[in-house]
Amino acid sequence: MSSVPSRMRAWAADRMAELLDARSKYLATAYGVSLAVHLAILGVLTVAGVLMGREVARTIEAGVVDTALPEFDRLDATELLETDLEATLEPVLAKSAPRFSPRIVEDIAEPDPELEIDPLSMAPSLLLPASTTLSTRIQLRGDGAEHVEGVEGAVDRLALEILRSLDKGRTLVVWVFDASASLQAERDRLAEHIGRVYENVLGRPEGASAREGGLLTMVVAFGSGRKAMLDEPTGDTPAIASAIRSVPLDESGEETTFQTVAEVARRWGGYSNDGDSYRTMAIVVTDEVGDDESALEGAIASSRKADMPVFVLGSSALFGRVEGYMDYTDPKTGRFYRRLPVRQGPESAALEQIKLPFWYDGPQYNELDSGFGPFGLSRLAGATGGIYFVTRMGDDRPTFDPGGMGEYRPDWIGAGQYRAAAARSPLRSAVLAAAQITQQNLPGQPSLVFPAAGTPEFKEAMERNQTIAARVMYTVDEALGPIQAAEGHRDREMSRRWQAHYDLIRARLLAVKIRCYEFDWACAQMKVNPLTFSNEKSNAWRLEPDGEIHYSPAARRAGEEARELLERVITDHRGTPWALLAQRELRDPFGFRWVETFVPPPAPRRDDGNAAARRKAEARRDGPDPSPPKL
Secondary structure, eight states, rough: HHHHHHHHHHHHHHHHHHHHHHEEEEEEEHHHHHHHHHHHHHHHHHHHHHHHHHHOHHHHHHHOOOOOOOOOOOHHHHHHHHOOOOOOOOOSSSOOOOSSOOSOOOOOOOOOOSSSOTTTSSSSSGOOOOOOOOTTOOOTOOOEEESSSSHHHHHHHHHHHHHHHHHHSOEEEEEEEEEEEEEEEHHHHHHHHHHHHHHHTTGGGHHIIIIIIIIEEEEEEEEEEESEESSSBOOOHHHHHHHHOOOOOSSSSOOOOHHHHHHHHHHHHHOOOOOOEOEEEEEEEEOOOSOOOOGHHHHHHHHHTTOEEEEEEEEOBBBBEEEEEEEOOTTTOOEEEEEEEEEEESSSOOOSSOOOOOSSSSSSSSBBBBBOHHHHHHHHHHHHHHOOOEEOTTTTTTTOOOHHHHHGGGOOHHHHHHHHHHHHHHHHHHHHHHHTTTTOOOOOOOEEEEEEEHHHHHHHHHHHHHHHHHHHHHHHHHOOOOOOOOHGGGOOOOOOOHHHHHHHHHHHHHHHHHHHHHHHHHHHHHHHEEEEEEOTOOOEEEEESSSSSSSHHHHHHHHHHHHHHHHHHHHHHTTSHHHHHHHHHSSSSSSEEEEEEEOOOOOOOOSSSSSHHHHHHHHHHHHHOOOOOOO
């Protein structure tokens, strides 16, 4: 009997061994399968990562479309009046439009530090406070632009920023002055008010460390080169004011703004005196962008390495434009120069607005304040934890409430990020392409006044102005191609700025195209059925705006679309440059009608016989006009 349990135990042991062996084989198989699956997933992710990297790294390639068109046949609307074929407004000439717009600033060659995204520069603008006064604004470090009332208004804000720095330790303030002639008056004003900055700091309880040598100042001037205006950083306020007044005038017209900031960071970042370490902050005072914007990223990297925030006192950038103009009186000669060119924009990394003239008399709005600083300087301030203070707006151009412009903040990000964001968005790519296509010297609006019909002068004027309209229409067609192709992506765009860009550009391109068609139609009608004057005093014909679009049903539908888009821009973006431009386009209907008019003949030139002699005498006395200074 005892052998039975033994046999049973042996049998049970064998079965248990078999089960364990089977289980180990099963587990080995399962682990192998799991390992293979995970390796496959890792391989797919690796390939996807490489492809994504290539996608992000794609560069923007574009070219300006040449619309000189020596072989371009002008549209002759006379023939259109003699055919039953319905015209179409679908663009057929836009295949050569570039996908992207090149940046205004030069491409940066060094590795882009912004691929490690700065949460401040990328923060949704809708979450940022919009007020611009110190009493109501919650100041965020690195938060773009803040409006102040001139140099005097900036003084108080800068005192607050210095106090904030002193809370963290001893502070060295480096004032960096643009030495160009156009800033002479502002430098003198700041020298007069610089004492207030330090009075505000030293007089506050928080400024105790400043009174004990914890606050030092250096003054640096820059133009084509750089010069330190003090031998060593000092706490002597009169010496600081004297150094500012002594900034030498730089007449080169060149401004090495970003190279200067980088050198300040390298030379005075982490400054120490008698064993005491100082935090450094730079304050740049300028009225232009700078001519070395290719050095922007290097200046940011140097400033970050030195933990040096950069504050800028500057002008408002032009909305969607590079070059502005400034009146200037030469302090040496007293000669007045009107509208000298200065580089004051744009506010974005690339041109994001089309350049098309408006029809009819009235403002052209070529120069609008954007409400923000120029891109390079704004990015420098934001990326280093500083602020761009808008200390001056255009005296004779429309400005906008900065409180309402906060959610339209440009993308102050690095070149690589900007290109990658555009490449990922068909809508943004289309906006940049349309903006680039229209950056040409188009002939503008054709004449709307013509001599009496049937005369040789009438025929010549008609031919010349129809050619102008055809040239403009060709460019508009090119720009409309990418814009219409991106229509399906409009509602996916979350940025208010890019929504406004797209809607306004689409509406304006449609409106200008319809005006060109209607203009040609009206001219062709006058050729086929010349009108006669009903008033014996009339001697000319004038085209006036008409609410009816005559060219075709397709043109009427496009006109209605353009009108609805313009009204939407006005409603959705009230108080912004986009709304103002939409109002201007919508001011006049898109159609035309002929109205007879009287054009007085030119007044005869009066010459008493001495005018030529006087002109020669003045030329001998004054000599040739000197070349205007470079600002």
